[in-house]
Amino acid sequence: DVVMTQSPLSLPVTLGQPASISCRSSQSLVSSDGDTFLTWFQQRPGQSPRRLLSKVSNRDSGVPDRFSGSGSGTDFTLKISRVEAEDVATYFCMQGTHWPRTFGQGTKVEI
Amino acid sequence: EVQLLESGGGLVQPGGSLRLSCAASGFTVSDYAMSWVRQAAGKGLEWVSIISSSGSIDYSDSVKGRFTISRDNAKNTLYLQMNTLRAEDTAVYYCAKDWLFDDWGQGTLVTVSS
Numbered sequence: 745d746v747v748m749t750q751s752p753l754s755l756p757v758t759l760g761q762p763a764s765i766s767c768r769s770s771q772s773l774v775s776s777d778g779d780t781f782l783t784w785f786q787q788r789p790g791q792s793p794r795r796l797l798s799k800v801s802n803r804d805s806g807v808p809d810r811f812s813g814s815g816s817g818t819d820f821t822l823k824i825s826r827v828e829a830e831d832v833a834t835y836f837c838m839q840g841t842h843w844p845r846t847f848g849q850g851t852k853v854e855i
Numbered sequence: 856e857v858q859l860l861e862s863g864g865g866l867v868q869p870g871g872s873l874r875l876s877c878a879a880s881g882f883t884v885s886d887y888a889m890s891w892v893r894q895a896a897g898k899g900l901e902w903v904s905i906i907s908s909s910g911s912i913d914y915s916d917s918v919k920g921r922f923t924i925s926r927d928n929a930k931n932t933l934y935l936q937m938n939t940l941r942a943e944d945t946a947v948y949y950c951a952k953d954w955l956f957d958d959w960g961q962g963t964l965v966t967v968s969s
Contacts, residue, residue: 845902
């Protein structure tokens with residue numbers, strides 16, 4: 745199985761300041777058709793996960809543009825340009841290229 | 856608007872069985888791949904099972920042979936039959952839509968304990 749490793753696991757942030765989360769995979773996430781299926785989810789306390797970004801950098805509908813994704817191959821990053829209070833959550837990366845789907849351990853973003 | 860509503864969780868003894876349901880609205884379940892994903896308390900996410908739009912099925916190694924995924928097209932509902940439950944199956948179970956989990960339900964809690 746593909747192992748997804750996130751860092752840091754805990755991220756203290758300051759409102760209005762940027763934040764960055766790293767996600768690394770044990771194998772390349774480039775698929776046979778050239779797409780890279782790296783997905784980011786946000787899980788606020790007491791809520792179910794919500795997809796933020798797919799295929800590395802494609803934001804889902806309604807996701808603020810302060811969230812951005814980048815990376816390639818095995819190394820990916822989620823960035824929040826200016827953290828807001830509603831961004832307090834745990835963030836998970838997931839690879840969708842290989843079966844079974846596997847997730848990172850999660851990064852808890854706290855003010 | 857897509858909505859997914861899980862039900863059927865509860866307390867069950869080790870070795871027991873439960874059937875989870877995921878009632879969908881706003882889309883047709885049989886038109887999409889649908890998955891079950893679980894999350895133990897304070898832990899990360901684990902994919903459990905998937906049924907594709909064509910009916911192909913797959914399971915994680917941890918549940919293979921014990922869990923069965925299915926859907927009822929008339930009821931627009933996804934199911935997960937869980938047999939021979941173990942303590943390590945204790946988790947919140949979510950249903951999720953499509954190959955990359957673009958929508959999730961609110962989850963249903965399964966507790967396996969004597």
